[in-house]
Structure formats: C-alpha cells, structure tokens
Amino acid sequence: MIRLVIADDQDMVREGFAALLAAQPDLEVVGQASDGLRAVEVTRQQKPDVVLMDVRMPRMDGLEATRMIVADGGTKVLMLTTFDLDEYVYAALRAGASGFLLKDAPAAELVHAVRVVASGEALLAPSVTRRLIEDFTKRPAVQAVPSLGALTSRETEVLALIAQGLSNQEIAAALVVAEQTVKTHVSRILAKLELRDRAQAVIAAYESGLVKPRS
Numbered sequence: 001m002i003r004l005v006i007a008d009d010q011d012m013v014r015e016g017f018a019a020l021l022a023a024q025p026d027l028e029v030v031g032q033a034s035d036g037l038r039a040v041e042v043t044r045q046q047k048p049d050v051v052l053m054d055v056r057m058p059r060m061d062g063l064e065a066t067r068m069i070v071a072d073g074g075t076k077v078l079m080l081t082t083f084d085l086d087e088y089v090y091a092a093l094r095a096g097a098s099g100f101l102l103k104d105a106p107a108a109e110l111v112h113a114v115r116v117v118a119s120g121e122a123l124l125a126p127s128v129t130r131r132l133i134e135d136f137t138k139r140p141a142v143q144a145v146p147s148l149g150a151l152t153s154r155e156t157e158v159l160a161l162i163a164q165g166l167s168n169q170e171i172a173a174a175l176v177v178a179e180q181t182v183k184t185h186v187s188r189i190l191a192k193l194e195l196r197d198r199a200q201a202v203i204a205a206y207e208s209g210l211v212k213p214r215s
Contacts, residue, residue: 099199
C-alpha cells in the first residue's frame, strides 16, 4: 500500500485528488494540508511514501516545504501545479522533488505518476521536460558540477539518454540490450554520482555539459 499526503490550498482540488487516489486499491490517503507548513507537519506525523505538493500555497510555499520534507528523508515529493513555468520546474527539482506534473493531467496519468514516484523513479511531464531543457538554453555556461569520470562509456551513454527523457524500455531498445541491463546501469550511475533519482540525473547531465540543449 502506497501512503499519501495531499497538500493544496484549494479545498475542492485537494479533496478531489484525495477521492480519486483513495479509490485505487493500492493507494491510501493518510493526510491533507492546506499550506506548506502544515504539509511538513503532517508528513512528519504520518511518514507517507509520497506527498502531492502544490507549488503556490500560503504560510510556506511548496518549494520550501519540499526542501524540508526531502531533508527529513524517506518521503518522495510529486509537485502538482497549474503553472507550467521554467522557474518552478527548475526550482522544484532543485528542492528535491522526484516528479513534476500539471494539474490538468488526466486522472490515469496522476495515478501512474504517484506509483512511479513511490517506486523510486522520477517522473516529469513531457511539457515539463521540454521546458527544463529550454531553461538551460537561457542559462550561462556552468562548470562541470558533477564529475562523470567514474562512469564507464556505456554508463555515460545511458546517462545521456536519460537526459533526453527516454524510459528504461526505450533506452534498452536504442542500445539493443535487455531492460534489466539498463536498470543496472541506471542504478550504478545514481550510486557513482551520488544522485537521488532520474530527475537529479537529468540535471547532472546538463550541468556537466554531457548533453547540450538544442538552440
């Protein structure tokens, strides 16, 4: 059973998400919060697997709440917002979010996102991935933050494909290897670079200069 906390300052939105997710046999909503500060409090009390976090909320916004929850450890954060803006995408990932989904996503996509994030994977909506890449085109060149020297040539290749938004299945097809082999490469990449998940891997690939955004 995947345990969830839902944080959103709009009652109808929050309760709607709760009803939708609680109807799933493998999901349990164990708490709700109408602001970021309360989201942190409820998360510390309930220790859920995933928090669905709105970006804009009173008292404490979702970004700061995410930083605090991730710092505590043990809980993944899936950001939900109506604002498909570069600043929120980048800031949310930097804050430690494992996923970023727009509120107008279909119900099935939301349920899938929760399961993906709970399993330890990262999830970015296609439009969010596109905007994240576009964001890098506006930023000045940065020095190589993560060192990729510890990676093998194949692991470096896999990291580049992760940064392009490919799933494990798609990477396996591109490299003509088994999907389990790709999973092993991904695990080693995350361990060697001390990254939490695929979202951080995407950032590392761009900040290291391994992958360059298209102009």
